[in-house]
Amino acid sequence: MIDTLRLTAEGAKDLLNRKEVSGDELFAVYLAAIGERDPELHCYLHVCEDPGGAGIPIALKDVIGTRGIPTTAGSKILQGYVPVYDATVATRCKEHGLRVLGKTNTDEFAMGSSTENSAYGPTHNPWDPTRVPGGSGGGSAAAVSAGLAPWALGSDTGGSIKQPSALCGNVGLRPTYGTVSRYGIVAFASSLDQVGPVAKTVRDCAFLYSVIAGRDPCDSTTVESPEVVLPTGDDLKGLRVGVPRELNEHEAIEPGVRKAVEHAIELCRQLGAEVGECSLPRSVDFGLPCYYLIAPAEASSNLARYDGVRYGYRSSNSADRLDMYKHTRDEGFGDEPKRRILVGTYALSAGYYDAYYGQAQKVRTVIAREHAQAFENFDVLVTPTSPTIAFELGGRTADPLAMYASDLLTIPSCMAGLPGLNVPCGLSEGLPVGLQLIGPQFAENTLFRVGHALEQAIGFDFVPERLR
Amino acid sequence: MTEISRELLLHVAHLARLELREDELVRLEGQLNDILAAVSKVAELDLSDVPPTSHPLDVVNVWGEDEPRPGLSVEDALANAPERGGDFFKVPPGGGAA
Numbered sequence A: 001m002i003d004t005l006r007l008t009a010e011g012a013k014d015l016l017n018r019k020e021v022s023g024d025e026l027f028a029v030y031l032a033a034i035g036e037r038d039p040e041l042h043c044y045l046h047v048c049e050d051p052g053g054a055g056i057p058i059a060l061k062d063v064i065g066t067r068g069i070p071t072t073a074g075s076k077i078l079q080g081y082v083p084v085y086d087a088t089v090a091t092r093c094k095e096h097g098l099r100v101l102g103k104t105n106t107d108e109f110a111m112g113s114s115t116e117n118s119a120y121g122p123t124h125n126p127w128d129p130t131r132v133p134g135g136s137g138g139g140s141a142a143a144v145s146a147g148l149a150p151w152a153l154g155s156d157t158g159g160s161i162k163q164p165s166a167l168c169g170n171v172g173l174r175p176t177y178g179t180v181s182r183y184g185i186v187a188f189a190s191s192l193d194q195v196g197p198v199a200k201t202v203r204d205c206a207f208l209y210s211v212i213a214g215r216d217p218c219d220s221t222t223v224e225s226p227e228v229v230l231p232t233g234d235d236l237k238g239l240r241v242g243v244p245r246e247l248n249e250h251e252a253i254e255p256g257v258r259k260a261v262e263h264a265i266e267l268c269r270q271l272g273a274e275v276g277e278c279s280l281p282r283s284v285d286f287g288l289p290c291y292y293l294i295a296p297a298e299a300s301s302n303l304a305r306y307d308g309v310r311y312g313y314r315s316s317n318s319a320d321r322l323d324m325y326k327h328t329r330d331e332g333f334g335d336e337p338k339r340r341i342l343v344g345t346y347a348l349s350a351g352y353y354d355a356y357y358g359q360a361q362k363v364r365t366v367i368a369r370e371h372a373q374a375f376e377n378f379d380v381l382v383t384p385t386s387p388t389i390a391f392e393l394g395g396r397t398a399d400p401l402a403m404y405a406s407d408l409l410t411i412p413s414c415m416a417g418l419p420g421l422n423v424p425c426g427l428s429e430g431l432p433v434g435l436q437l438i439g440p441q442f443a444e445n446t447l448f449r450v451g452h453a454l455e456q457a458i459g460f461d462f463v464p465e466r467l468r
Numbered sequence B: 001m002t003e004i005s006r007e008l009l010l011h012v013a014h015l016a017r018l019e020l021r022e023d024e025l026v027r028l029e030g031q032l033n034d035i036l037a038a039v040s041k042v043a044e045l046d047l048s049d050v051p052p053t054s055h056p057l058d059v060v061n062v063w064g065e066d067e068p069r070p071g072l073s074v075e076d077a078l079a080n081a082p083e084r085g086g087d088f089f090k091v092p093p094g095g096g097a098a
Helices: A009-017 A023-041 A088-095 A138-145 A162-168 A202-212 A255-270 A283-305 A321-332 A335-348 A354-374 A400-407 A411-415 A444-458 B006-015 B022-044 B074-078
Strands: A044-047 A057-061 A099-104 A151-156 A171-174 A194-199 A240-244 A274-278 A380-384 A420-428 A431-438
Touching (some): A009 A023, A009 A202, A023 A057, A044 A138, A057 A088, A088 A099, A088 A202, A099 A138, A138 A151, A138 A162, A138 A194, A151 A202, A162 A420, A162 A431, A171 A202, A194 A202, A202 A444, A240 A255, A255 A274, A255 A380, A255 A431, A255 A444, A283 A335, A283 A354, A283 A400, A283 A411, A335 B006, A354 B022, A380 A444, A400 B022, A431 A444
Parallel strands (some): A057 A151, A240 A274
Antiparallel strands (some): A151 A194, A171 A194, A171 A420, A380 A431, A420 A431
């Protein structure tokens, strides 16, 4: 009997290689788990029929365009949209024989930190269903954590892979900007959006990253990246670990989170790393405001395409074309996309551009420089991923600024285009705490090495306690 | 920083092609002003000598081969159209410019 809660993708591959289970049987086992637990958790917006093939099942966040499979980005404005082509990452998964189990829930257009902004209702955290799974990729994270997929793809603009991975106890990678194609992905903020893997172990995460990474002629922002090395070592000898003060001592960090992270930092020392303090003086205080100008500005431009003409929802309540655009967008978008479209349109409009968007782009330079300086002395930086453990459903929905603060610690490195890996580092009040590892651009292999060594030393049990 | 008045909000909503209902206007006006007050923090830094970052990687000009290849078929392109007329997307007639 296969226990999908425990089975890693690597373990699934072994079972397939040894012919202890067929691809069809494995897919069916996951469908059964979805049938059993997804009515409570709501990780999936769409579950697929077995597409066949020899490989391991995978779940894809519903911002990833999939030919013949509905893709909604969690929005009513894309209800019923069925892409006529595959995103490059979906193509690469299929080329590796991976079978798409379904499309996972997301905050509408990946805008949010709790998956509560989905037009199709929230996802629940498998560790405690009264709490959020994080967001925007809460569906992918919760699905992996609840054994409803061995691994999944997410997308990350300001923390949408790392933060839900932290809240659900997964390993999640936001890769270096430009290493993974965005062709066929529903765009949110193009200078920030990245696709990345969510998995139970660092080795699974690294392997899935190797499947999707690489230059794509269909996405001119992609570059070649170093070959992925699956981590095997269990020491950190010769490695310099930096602890940025501002991201580890921020007042928003809960004591339980701080304690688990400090324990992980101590383990780095015990594993042979040289640990030192460093400073990113303006990256935290100015990262959040900088992000919440640049991301909405780019979103306001990207979301202009939803006009009721070529695909998606169209309002029937209109006298003429201009009226049709306006009603379609008012009826099709939820509150959060509207807020961001309005903030972004305002920040880009004549007379305000320099003070808002222009200034935010300069702050972005400051943040990138601060990180570059830190990496002159350190190979990797460690911080909490989320300042808090998973919060109650509904706890932050009335106050957009409180929700935005969920990404306080994940945003700065995103602004600098740096890779970040979430590794579970313990529990606080019975819920997972995530450690964020940040590296220089293209240092994914370093993150995998550190993550793997810590994973062995920490011995975190990734199966939610209530499901054991 | 400028406070977003009802008039300015309606102007921005028009630029964004959003027809906001009265209840949305009431809710959004307060929220947008809170958000703008928070993000206006970026103005605290004097960055007159700092260049802007528009893209995180140091890459310039990516060229592709200028070779014709098949694109979407007409049927595929129109497959998700809310309304089609022959081989075209069909939309309601004109309406105000701007």
